[in-house]
Amino acid sequence: MAVDAQLIYAPKVATTPKVTLEYIFASGDGDRLGSPSSTVSGNAMGTRDRGFNAFGSRDTGIALSPRISNIHVYSAGVSFFPFESVTLLEKMELGTKMFFYQKAKSAGAISDASATNDAPWVGFEWDLYCNWRITSDLAYTCRWGAFVPGSAYDGGDKTCRQFLYTGLVFSF
Amino acid sequence: MLRVGAAGLVLAGGCGGGMVSNGQATLVADEDSAAFLDRISSQTSVSENDAMRGLVILLDGEDSHQTFGQRVEALRSRQVVSADWNVDASGPLTRGRLAYMIYQATKMPGGVILALTGPSQRYCLRELQYRKVMGEGSVFTPVSGLEFVGVLNSADTYIRTGQVPDKAGQIDD
Numbered sequence: 001m002a003v004d005a006q007l008i009y010a011p012k013v014a015t016t017p018k019v020t021l022e023y024i025f026a027s028g029d030g031d032r033l034g035s036p037s038s039t040v041s042g043n044a045m046g047t048r049d050r051g052f053n054a055f056g057s058r059d060t061g062i063a064l065s066p067r068i069s070n071i072h073v074y075s076a077g078v079s080f081f082p083f084e085s086v087t088l089l090e091k092m093e094l095g096t097k098m099f100f101y102q103k104a105k106s107a108g109a110i111s112d113a114s115a116t117n118d119a120p121w122v123g124f125e126w127d128l129y130c131n132w133r134i135t136s137d138l139a140y141t142c143r144w145g146a147f148v149p150g151s152a153y154d155g156g157d158k159t160c161r162q163f164l165y166t167g168l169v170f171s172f
Numbered sequence: 173m174l175r176v177g178a179a180g181l182v183l184a185g186g187c188g189g190g191m192v193s194n195g196q197a198t199l200v201a202d203e204d205s206a207a208f209l210d211r212i213s214s215q216t217s218v219s220e221n222d223a224m225r226g227l228v229i230l231l232d233g234e235d236s237h238q239t240f241g242q243r244v245e246a247l248r249s250r251q252v253v254s255a256d257w258n259v260d261a262s263g264p265l266t267r268g269r270l271a272y273m274i275y276q277a278t279k280m281p282g283g284v285i286l287a288l289t290g291p292s293q294r295y296c297l298r299e300l301q302y303r304k305v306m307g308e309g310s311v312f313t314p315v316s317g318l319e320f321v322g323v324l325n326s327a328d329t330y331i332r333t334g335q336v337p338d339k340a341g342q343i344d345d
Binding site for chain 2: 135136137138170
Protein backbone atom coordinates (compact mmCIF):
# COMPACT_ATOMS: atom_id res chain seq x y z
CA MET A 1 0.00 0.00 0.00
CA ALA A 2 1.00 3.60 -0.33
CA VAL A 3 -0.06 7.01 0.94
CA ASP A 4 0.66 10.47 -0.40
CA ALA A 5 -0.56 13.43 1.65
CA GLN A 6 0.26 16.99 0.74
CA LEU A 7 -0.56 20.29 2.37
CA ILE A 8 -0.05 23.51 0.39
CA TYR A 9 -0.39 27.00 1.81
CA ALA A 10 -0.49 29.67 -0.89
CA PRO A 11 -1.49 33.09 0.45
CA LYS A 12 -2.58 35.66 -2.12
CA VAL A 13 0.15 38.19 -1.44
CA ALA A 14 2.97 39.75 -3.46
CA THR A 15 5.50 37.30 -4.95
CA THR A 16 2.89 34.50 -4.67
CA PRO A 17 4.69 32.43 -2.04
CA LYS A 18 3.84 28.78 -1.54
CA VAL A 19 4.67 26.55 1.41
CA THR A 20 4.40 22.80 0.91
CA LEU A 21 4.46 19.89 3.32
CA GLU A 22 4.28 16.36 1.98
CA TYR A 23 4.44 12.85 3.31
CA ILE A 24 4.80 9.80 1.11
CA PHE A 25 4.73 6.26 2.37
CA ALA A 26 5.10 3.11 0.31
CA SER A 27 5.16 -0.31 1.90
CA GLY A 28 8.19 -2.55 1.61
CA ASP A 29 9.14 -6.15 2.11
CA GLY A 30 11.80 -7.21 4.60
CA ASP A 31 13.10 -10.07 2.47
CA ARG A 32 13.56 -8.03 -0.68
CA LEU A 33 17.27 -7.64 -0.14
CA GLY A 34 18.46 -6.39 -3.54
CA SER A 35 15.55 -4.50 -5.07
CA PRO A 36 12.21 -3.18 -3.81
CA SER A 37 10.42 -3.81 -7.09
CA SER A 38 12.16 -6.19 -9.52
CA THR A 39 11.89 -9.99 -9.59
CA VAL A 40 15.60 -10.67 -9.60
CA SER A 41 16.99 -10.00 -6.11
CA GLY A 42 13.40 -9.41 -5.07
CA ASN A 43 10.90 -11.25 -2.92
CA ALA A 44 12.05 -14.48 -1.25
CA MET A 45 10.39 -17.52 -2.79
CA GLY A 46 7.32 -18.77 -0.96
CA THR A 47 6.76 -15.59 1.02
CA ARG A 48 4.20 -12.86 0.57
CA ASP A 49 5.46 -9.78 -1.26
CA ARG A 50 4.36 -6.62 0.52
CA GLY A 51 6.45 -4.21 -1.53
CA PHE A 52 4.59 -1.44 -3.30
CA ASN A 53 5.12 -0.98 -7.03
CA ALA A 54 4.28 2.52 -8.20
CA PHE A 55 3.20 3.64 -11.62
CA GLY A 56 4.17 7.22 -12.39
CA SER A 57 6.26 9.32 -10.07
CA ARG A 58 6.25 11.99 -7.41
CA ASP A 59 8.85 14.61 -6.56
CA THR A 60 11.16 12.68 -4.25
CA GLY A 61 14.26 14.83 -4.75
CA ILE A 62 16.59 15.30 -7.71
CA ALA A 63 19.73 13.67 -6.27
CA LEU A 64 18.52 10.50 -4.54
CA SER A 65 15.18 10.37 -6.36
CA PRO A 66 14.09 7.05 -4.84
CA ARG A 67 11.32 5.02 -6.38
CA ILE A 68 8.21 4.97 -4.26
CA SER A 69 8.64 1.61 -2.61
CA ASN A 70 9.75 0.62 0.90
CA ILE A 71 10.14 4.21 1.95
CA HIS A 72 8.85 7.12 3.99
CA VAL A 73 9.55 10.53 2.45
CA TYR A 74 8.96 13.63 4.54
CA SER A 75 9.40 16.89 2.65
CA ALA A 76 8.95 20.60 3.20
CA GLY A 77 9.36 23.30 0.60
CA VAL A 78 9.01 27.00 -0.07
CA SER A 79 8.75 28.74 -3.43
CA PHE A 80 7.92 32.22 -4.68
CA PHE A 81 8.02 34.51 -7.71
CA PRO A 82 10.46 37.25 -6.66
CA PHE A 83 10.41 39.32 -9.86
CA GLU A 84 6.70 39.69 -10.51
CA SER A 85 7.07 43.36 -11.40
CA VAL A 86 9.70 42.68 -14.09
CA THR A 87 7.95 41.67 -17.30
CA LEU A 88 10.61 39.27 -18.57
CA LEU A 89 11.07 37.62 -15.17
CA GLU A 90 7.53 37.73 -13.82
CA LYS A 91 7.03 33.99 -14.28
CA MET A 92 10.31 32.91 -12.74
CA GLU A 93 9.75 30.72 -9.71
CA LEU A 94 12.53 30.12 -7.20
CA GLY A 95 12.19 27.48 -4.56
CA THR A 96 13.84 25.12 -2.14
CA LYS A 97 12.83 21.80 -0.67
CA MET A 98 14.10 19.50 2.07
CA PHE A 99 13.58 15.75 2.00
CA PHE A 100 14.04 13.19 4.77
CA TYR A 101 14.04 9.53 3.85
CA GLN A 102 13.41 6.47 5.96
CA LYS A 103 13.00 2.83 5.00
CA ALA A 104 9.61 1.27 5.72
CA LYS A 105 11.31 -2.11 6.35
CA SER A 106 14.89 -1.56 7.42
CA ALA A 107 16.07 -4.99 6.23
CA GLY A 108 14.63 -4.48 2.76
CA ALA A 109 16.17 -2.59 -0.12
CA ILE A 110 15.18 0.74 -1.61
CA SER A 111 15.70 1.63 -5.26
CA ASP A 112 19.24 2.83 -4.53
CA ALA A 113 21.00 -0.52 -4.38
CA SER A 114 23.86 0.84 -2.27
CA ALA A 115 21.63 1.37 0.79
CA THR A 116 22.27 -2.17 1.95
CA ASN A 117 22.54 -1.81 5.73
CA ASP A 118 19.73 -3.10 7.92
CA ALA A 119 19.01 0.38 9.22
CA PRO A 120 15.99 2.65 8.69
CA TRP A 121 17.69 6.04 8.24
CA VAL A 122 18.32 6.61 4.53
CA GLY A 123 19.38 10.24 4.74
CA PHE A 124 18.27 13.73 3.78
CA GLU A 125 18.44 15.97 0.75
CA TRP A 126 18.35 19.69 0.05
CA ASP A 127 17.09 20.90 -3.33
CA LEU A 128 17.15 24.33 -4.96
CA TYR A 129 15.22 24.98 -8.12
CA CYS A 130 14.26 27.59 -10.67
CA ASN A 131 11.33 27.28 -13.07
CA TRP A 132 11.11 30.09 -15.58
CA ARG A 133 8.33 30.41 -18.14
CA ILE A 134 10.11 32.80 -20.49
CA THR A 135 7.39 33.02 -23.12
CA SER A 136 4.27 31.04 -23.99
CA ASP A 137 6.37 28.49 -25.88
CA LEU A 138 9.69 28.57 -24.06
CA ALA A 139 10.43 27.38 -20.52
CA TYR A 140 13.67 26.92 -18.61
CA THR A 141 14.22 24.80 -15.54
CA CYS A 142 17.22 24.24 -13.32
CA ARG A 143 17.38 22.03 -10.25
CA TRP A 144 20.25 21.22 -7.94
CA GLY A 145 20.15 18.72 -5.13
CA ALA A 146 22.57 17.44 -2.50
CA PHE A 147 21.85 14.15 -0.76
CA VAL A 148 23.58 13.18 2.48
CA PRO A 149 23.39 9.39 3.05
CA GLY A 150 22.39 8.01 6.44
CA SER A 151 23.00 4.81 8.36
CA ALA A 152 21.38 2.63 5.68
CA TYR A 153 24.50 3.17 3.61
CA ASP A 154 27.84 1.49 4.09
CA GLY A 155 30.66 3.55 5.54
CA GLY A 156 32.59 3.95 2.32
CA ASP A 157 29.65 5.34 0.45
CA LYS A 158 28.53 8.10 2.78
CA THR A 159 29.81 11.10 0.90
CA CYS A 160 27.40 13.83 -0.13
CA ARG A 161 25.96 13.24 -3.61
CA GLN A 162 25.12 16.21 -5.77
CA PHE A 163 23.07 16.35 -8.92
CA LEU A 164 22.38 19.26 -11.27
CA TYR A 165 19.62 19.16 -13.85
CA THR A 166 18.86 21.89 -16.33
CA GLY A 167 16.63 21.99 -19.37
CA LEU A 168 15.08 24.28 -21.94
CA VAL A 169 11.67 23.29 -23.29
CA PHE A 170 10.48 24.74 -26.58
CA SER A 171 6.90 23.72 -27.38
CA PHE A 172 5.33 24.36 -30.73
CA MET B 173 8.79 19.56 -64.25
CA LEU B 174 5.14 19.02 -63.48
CA ARG B 175 5.83 19.36 -59.75
CA VAL B 176 7.76 22.60 -60.25
CA GLY B 177 4.89 24.04 -62.24
CA ALA B 178 2.36 23.11 -59.56
CA ALA B 179 4.46 24.70 -56.83
CA GLY B 180 4.67 27.86 -58.88
CA LEU B 181 0.90 28.05 -59.11
CA VAL B 182 0.48 27.65 -55.36
CA LEU B 183 3.00 30.37 -54.64
CA ALA B 184 1.39 32.69 -57.15
CA GLY B 185 -1.99 32.11 -55.52
CA GLY B 186 -0.56 32.82 -52.05
CA CYS B 187 0.97 36.12 -53.08
CA GLY B 188 -2.32 37.60 -54.28
CA GLY B 189 -4.74 39.34 -51.89
CA GLY B 190 -7.65 37.45 -50.36
CA MET B 191 -11.13 37.83 -51.79
CA VAL B 192 -13.94 39.75 -50.12
CA SER B 193 -17.37 38.16 -50.61
CA ASN B 194 -20.56 40.13 -50.01
CA GLY B 195 -18.51 43.28 -49.58
CA GLN B 196 -21.61 45.45 -49.84
CA ALA B 197 -23.33 43.74 -46.90
CA THR B 198 -24.46 46.16 -44.23
CA LEU B 199 -25.30 45.97 -40.53
CA VAL B 200 -27.65 47.91 -38.28
CA ALA B 201 -26.76 51.57 -38.74
CA ASP B 202 -25.88 53.77 -35.75
CA GLU B 203 -25.49 50.79 -33.44
CA ASP B 204 -23.44 51.78 -30.43
CA SER B 205 -21.05 49.38 -28.69
CA ALA B 206 -23.51 48.48 -25.92
CA ALA B 207 -26.27 47.58 -28.37
CA PHE B 208 -23.79 45.67 -30.53
CA LEU B 209 -22.49 43.60 -27.62
CA ASP B 210 -26.02 42.94 -26.40
CA ARG B 211 -27.08 41.69 -29.84
CA ILE B 212 -23.99 39.56 -30.38
CA SER B 213 -23.95 37.92 -26.95
CA SER B 214 -27.14 35.95 -27.61
CA GLN B 215 -25.98 34.51 -30.96
CA THR B 216 -24.69 30.96 -31.29
CA SER B 217 -22.13 32.05 -33.89
CA VAL B 218 -20.65 35.31 -35.07
CA SER B 219 -20.55 36.37 -38.71
CA GLU B 220 -17.36 37.86 -40.09
CA ASN B 221 -19.28 41.08 -40.73
CA ASP B 222 -20.16 41.35 -37.04
CA ALA B 223 -16.64 40.32 -36.09
CA MET B 224 -15.13 43.13 -38.16
CA ARG B 225 -17.52 45.61 -36.55
CA GLY B 226 -16.43 44.33 -33.13
CA LEU B 227 -12.77 44.81 -33.97
CA VAL B 228 -13.37 48.30 -35.36
CA ILE B 229 -15.25 49.25 -32.18
CA LEU B 230 -12.44 47.77 -30.09
CA LEU B 231 -9.87 49.93 -31.85
CA ASP B 232 -11.83 53.13 -32.53
CA GLY B 233 -14.67 53.07 -30.02
CA GLU B 234 -17.26 53.23 -32.83
CA ASP B 235 -17.93 51.82 -36.27
CA SER B 236 -18.51 54.52 -38.87
CA HIS B 237 -18.11 52.20 -41.83
CA GLN B 238 -21.16 51.46 -43.98
CA THR B 239 -20.28 48.11 -45.55
CA PHE B 240 -18.42 44.92 -44.81
CA GLY B 241 -15.88 45.73 -47.52
CA GLN B 242 -15.04 49.06 -45.88
CA ARG B 243 -14.50 47.39 -42.52
CA VAL B 244 -12.25 44.76 -44.03
CA GLU B 245 -10.16 47.36 -45.86
CA ALA B 246 -9.86 49.47 -42.71
CA LEU B 247 -8.66 46.48 -40.71
CA ARG B 248 -6.39 45.23 -43.48
CA SER B 249 -4.67 48.60 -43.63
CA ARG B 250 -3.89 48.19 -39.92
CA GLN B 251 -2.80 44.56 -40.47
CA VAL B 252 -5.49 43.33 -38.10
CA VAL B 253 -7.00 41.29 -40.93
CA SER B 254 -4.54 39.29 -42.98
CA ALA B 255 -4.30 40.35 -46.62
CA ASP B 256 -4.36 36.66 -47.64
CA TRP B 257 -7.72 35.81 -46.12
CA ASN B 258 -10.80 35.18 -48.20
CA VAL B 259 -13.52 36.80 -46.12
CA ASP B 260 -17.29 36.53 -46.39
CA ALA B 261 -19.71 38.84 -44.62
CA SER B 262 -22.01 35.95 -43.71
CA GLY B 263 -19.28 33.38 -43.05
CA PRO B 264 -18.78 32.21 -39.46
CA LEU B 265 -15.90 33.63 -37.47
CA THR B 266 -13.45 30.93 -36.39
CA ARG B 267 -11.32 30.90 -33.26
CA GLY B 268 -8.13 31.06 -35.29
CA ARG B 269 -9.17 34.21 -37.12
CA LEU B 270 -10.42 35.84 -33.94
CA ALA B 271 -7.14 35.06 -32.20
CA TYR B 272 -5.15 36.49 -35.11
CA MET B 273 -7.16 39.71 -35.15
CA ILE B 274 -7.07 40.19 -31.38
CA TYR B 275 -3.33 39.50 -31.28
CA GLN B 276 -2.71 42.06 -33.99
CA ALA B 277 -5.11 44.61 -32.53
CA THR B 278 -3.70 44.45 -29.01
CA LYS B 279 -0.05 44.20 -30.15
CA MET B 280 0.67 41.89 -27.23
CA PRO B 281 4.12 40.29 -27.16
CA GLY B 282 4.25 36.75 -28.46
CA GLY B 283 6.40 33.69 -28.01
CA VAL B 284 9.47 32.60 -29.92
CA ILE B 285 7.57 31.19 -32.90
CA LEU B 286 5.50 34.35 -33.33
CA ALA B 287 8.61 36.48 -33.09
CA LEU B 288 10.42 34.40 -35.70
CA THR B 289 7.66 33.67 -38.19
CA GLY B 290 5.13 36.44 -37.66
CA PRO B 291 1.47 36.07 -36.76
CA SER B 292 -0.47 32.97 -37.75
CA GLN B 293 -3.85 31.72 -36.61
CA ARG B 294 -2.41 28.66 -34.89
CA TYR B 295 0.19 30.44 -32.80
CA CYS B 296 -1.92 33.52 -32.11
CA LEU B 297 -4.56 31.19 -30.67
CA ARG B 298 -1.97 29.41 -28.55
CA GLU B 299 -0.66 32.75 -27.30
CA LEU B 300 -4.12 33.96 -26.35
CA GLN B 301 -4.91 30.67 -24.65
CA TYR B 302 -1.67 30.94 -22.68
CA ARG B 303 -2.65 34.43 -21.59
CA LYS B 304 -6.16 33.21 -20.73
CA VAL B 305 -7.80 35.60 -23.19
CA MET B 306 -9.34 32.63 -25.01
CA GLY B 307 -10.38 29.19 -23.86
CA GLU B 308 -9.43 25.78 -25.17
CA GLY B 309 -10.51 24.76 -28.68
CA SER B 310 -9.21 24.32 -32.19
CA VAL B 311 -8.40 26.92 -34.83
CA PHE B 312 -11.38 26.04 -37.03
CA THR B 313 -14.10 26.00 -34.36
CA PRO B 314 -16.73 28.73 -34.82
CA VAL B 315 -16.87 31.35 -32.09
CA SER B 316 -20.07 31.83 -30.09
CA GLY B 317 -21.43 35.30 -29.47
CA LEU B 318 -20.84 35.11 -25.74
CA GLU B 319 -17.22 34.04 -26.19
CA PHE B 320 -16.66 36.82 -28.72
CA VAL B 321 -17.93 39.40 -26.25
CA GLY B 322 -15.72 37.96 -23.51
CA VAL B 323 -12.64 38.07 -25.72
CA LEU B 324 -13.38 41.64 -26.78
CA ASN B 325 -13.71 42.62 -23.12
CA SER B 326 -10.36 41.02 -22.23
CA ALA B 327 -8.70 42.64 -25.24
CA ASP B 328 -10.12 46.05 -24.36
CA THR B 329 -8.81 45.72 -20.79
CA TYR B 330 -5.41 44.67 -22.12
CA ILE B 331 -5.21 47.66 -24.48
CA ARG B 332 -6.10 50.05 -21.64
CA THR B 333 -4.05 48.50 -18.83
CA GLY B 334 -1.55 46.07 -20.32
CA GLN B 335 -3.07 43.28 -18.22
CA VAL B 336 -5.51 40.48 -18.92
CA PRO B 337 -8.40 40.40 -16.43
CA ASP B 338 -8.95 37.25 -14.39
CA LYS B 339 -12.16 35.21 -14.38
CA ALA B 340 -13.81 37.74 -12.11
CA GLY B 341 -12.86 40.56 -14.49
CA GLN B 342 -10.28 41.93 -12.08
CA ILE B 343 -6.72 43.00 -12.82
CA ASP B 344 -3.78 43.35 -10.43
CA ASP B 345 -3.42 46.71 -8.70
